[in-house]
Amino acid sequence: MQPGQDLLHYHLTEKLGEGGMGVVWKATDTTLGREVAIKILPPDFAADEERLARFDREARLLASLNHPNIAGIYGIHKAPASEGRPETHFLAMELVAGADLSQRLLSGPLAMEEALRTAREIATGVEAAHENGVIHRDLKPANVKLTADGKAKVLDFGLAKAADAAAAASGDPSLSPTMTSAGTQAGMILGTASYMSPEQAAGQPTDRRCDVWSFGVVLHELLTGKRLFDGETVSHTTAAVLRAEVDLADLPKQTPARVEVLIRRCLERDPMRRLRDIGEARIALEQVEAGDTDGVEDTAVAKATRGSRRVMPWLGLGLVVGIALGWAFVSLRDSPPVEAESGNAVRFSIRASAGNREIGNHVPAADDRYVVYEGSVDGTPWLFLHDFASGAVRRLEQTSGAVSPFLSPDGRWVGFHRGTDLMKLRLAGGDAVKICDVASGNPGADWGADGTILFPRGWLQGLWTVSADGGEPVALTEVNAEAGEKGHWWPRFLPDGRHALFTIWNVGAGLIDADVALLDVASGEYRTLVPGADAHFLPPGQIVFYRAGSYHAIDFDPVTLEVAGDPLPVLESATDPAPQGTSDLGLAISHRGTLFYNTRQVYPASRLAIVEPGAAPRVLPFPSRSMVSMSLSPDGRSLIVASLESGLHVLRMLDLQNGTDERIALSGSNWEPHWKPDGSGFAFLSLRKGDFDVYFKDAGTGGPETPIQVTPTDETPVGWTADGSAVFVRETSDATRVLKAVPVDGSGGEATTIGNIHTSVASVSPHGDWLVYDSLRAGIRNIYVRPYPGPGPEVRVSPLGGRQVAWSLDGTELYYAREDSIVAVSYTVENGRFQPGKEEVIFQSPLLAQAITGTPLAVLGRRRFVVALVESEPGTPQLEVVLNWNREVRERLAAGTER
16 A cells, blocks of 8 residues: 555555554545544455454444544445455544654653543543453553543554454464564564563463553553563563562652552452452542542452552452342342441442443332343343342343333342333243233333232323233222322332332422322322432331432331431432433332432533534534423524423523523423424423423414413424424324324314324425434334325335434435434435435534434534534443442431431
8 A cells, every 4th residue: 555545435645553453544534524544454364254253343342432532443444456456454543643652651751640640541441442342452552642632542442352362262372462473483472562461471361351451561651661571572571471570669659559559459460369340440540639548448358558558449349249249149028128247338330331332211120139221232222130249241131122120029020111011021031921011101110029010001190000920900099180190100119018109290390299109009098208209218217209309318117107307318419310201210229228320311411503514513602501402493593492400391592693592481391392384483392281282382472372282192292394284293192102293273173193103303395295204113213204295105214223303404305313423315206206315424423412302403504503512422321339328328317317
């Protein structure tokens, strides 16, 4: 290859380097107009189909990480053979400007603050990849770039694993990515022996702990400016890695003791004694940077000596569980709560694992031996089980599409909702079994000790019971409409099995006016305990519930069934339950008082910006908000934004020309605005009467809003016809979601049903001949087009998922969002059939807001949009776990009582 040549749409400009895994070129992506790094794989590697396939899988997994401390992979390509050039396999990667860390270390060690920050950023990137099943196996200073602002980015992540798999299987060190055949010197090590783990140098199988070793070596070098293992020859270096004493005497005197302890634990030759999780290294460095120089006495299990006795600040998850959950294999349900030996709260996180792209929205099912939570594979919900004893995570087969898991009292079964079915599955294996029919809404369920399952049959119904063995459900409670009740949600049995807590959903602002109720399961009678929602019993005698933006606790006697004292906030960081009137998020508490909660923000703080291809986003001068939905007026001047403010969905009118920002005076919670095509007003969703209804607001007169669709079922506006004569409404009943067109011209005509479509946005092309909509099917949302008003076939437009679809102003293109990208698709019409073209990514950013799913893209002009960009890139989805949380809550309540 020579400068000036092209590989597909990449124009090579400069050769940057060459190594065992290929030649690296600087190139220009002529499609997107950006500079990239091109890594061309060696011919012998590309010729091995098995290694190439393995590499392809690993590279694709890495490409999905999109982490600020990892140089990302943009594409995996194959250029066909041409005259004088064989078939070429290559990667397009992020081009990171600046020097690599090995070049920076030529001038000596880094200052302590810089060294710790750089090491923490390296650990953060490595941790993110490990959590997704990618191991580096060649971590060294030369594979870390420092950007212009000093941020560390790890290069070549994931490129080593595919090559190393053959070494792990065969025990042949010559197949290691850090060792290769060069000329006649088979097995020659190419300069990375100093950073190899002992097991890697010996050609033994490796796992993520090899990266932990390399990280320890790199951290030592950042602080000293010297290689820890640096013999006269490669053989001497390898021998030192395998046998020499790890001498840290040259560390600077000001090195914090816990940093030395961290390095020593990273450099344990026995992988079984080595620090098991690099995330714990990241935590230790964060603590040091924060000035926390003392040991964590209540969770420490190992000590080190460096002048004085110090306590290690980190714990591997398996070690924590071994101490704090050693009692978990005794009978969990039939004995009084037992605390861990220390009795102190212990915190750790469960992160999305390989093959599972996220921790889902719904509340997990909590046991003290494991947790079952909703995840996602290729956009389809699945249930995953995280076993605390082994640390293993496995997907539960036959749970595709499952949400809202709950466990049987003996912990052997998991129940869940799937569509309109209530299901159960034995955790040890077997077929999923249907229990009974339910509504499409699933606000919770619980499994009693006598085999009774308690659940609401729909969003706006009372509680029902059914045997776990199946049969006809029996109504237990009736919603008291005269008292303003709209639904009974989130039932949870108390320890006696005869009573349960549940949430009364009241007319008005939903959870703001909700009540926690106590139910007698035998009679169906209930009474209100406290204002609040999403109540849980916390052993031995408290209730935890949501109120006014955080979870509160209050003392509760499980014998007299009475509350005592005043509630106090005990958890502010958990995400609100039901942020949009659904059963999403919230927390779970095990029968022994272990807390599980999700910190993921459904509506993260976002800023509005104008984006277009080839230009940096232009942030608009409006405050950051938790935006739920938005709609741009036909003239492109006014943007209506729905945001979550103090628990209410609020509509605001923003003028994009003069910058004014005014709240629209409406009662109750209101969102999902959709401008009428003539700009005279907008339709919107209102929760003012307790369920979802559609109203219209005239933008000119300022008069009162008028109802469009107010029915006992839930109605949500999703768009307009091209002439504005009808608004598209999604009707949600107990069993179905139906798209229909509702006339708004005062004619009183009947609504037209379009189909049983689970859509969040729909609109007709400017010419009035095609209807586009998104539709959720089998857990994946895609874009579809059909003739309007019909008849005619439905055509799928998006091959890999899509949302927020909108027409271009001239109707010649479709725009929609997918993950972190905005996609454009042109189309032709052949023999009356809609024929979509190929997708073209026209804007991409990890900050593109994922929350605004029920609104079309705000199209300003051709390929020019107003979008919401989150203020910070989302972190790895995770569940927070707190062992012995019940003791912590009791102490807080006692302290509050004393005050």
